[in-house]
Amino acid sequence: MPLVRIDIKRHPDPAHLQTLGKVVYAALRHTINVPEHDNFQVLTEHDGDRLVYDPQYLGIQRTDGQVFIQITLSEGRTTEQKKALYQAIAEGLNREAGVRLEDVFISLVEVRKENWSFGNGIAQYAT
Numbered sequence: 001m002p003l004v005r006i007d008i009k010r011h012p013d014p015a016h017l018q019t020l021g022k023v024v025y026a027a028l029r030h031t032i033n034v035p036e037h038d039n040f041q042v043l044t045e046h047d048g049d050r051l052v053y054d055p056q057y058l059g060i061q062r063t064d065g066q067v068f069i070q071i072t073l074s075e076g077r078t079t080e081q082k083k084a085l086y087q088a089i090a091e092g093l094n095r096e097a098g099v100r101l102e103d104v105f106i107s108l109v110e111v112r113k114e115n116w117s118f119g120n121g122i123a124q125y126a127t
Contacts, residue, residue: 001116001125002028002073004041009048009064017043019097024069027088032073032081053105065103067093074125075110082108 006020021041028034048064055062069089077085086106093099114126 002071005070007044007068010045023092023096031085031088060102067104069106072109074113
C-alpha cells in the first residue's frame, strides 16, 4: 500500500517521468511484495530552481538529473528488504531511464496500517 512521490526537474522527454514511475513500482513488487494493482503515484516535474540539493553531500556527486523519491508505506519491512528496494530502484532507473546511480535520492516514510484510506472514507486495513 505505498504512495510514491517522484520529483524531478523538467525533462525534455514527456515519457521520462512515467518510466521512472514504472521502474519504482516494479521494484516495490519485486523486493517488498507490493500486491498487483497497488500502484498509487504522484509524478511531478519542477522548474530548475524549485528542487534544492547539495551536489556533494556525503561525498556523492549529484547533477541536475537528481530524482527525489518519497515512498510512504506501512511499517514492518526489514532493513534488508529496504536495502534491496533502494538498490533495485537505483539500478532500474539507471538501466531503464539512464539516471545516474548518484542522482537517486530515496526516502521511506513508514506509517501504521490504520493510517490509510483508499476510498469511501474507510480505513480498509485497520484492525
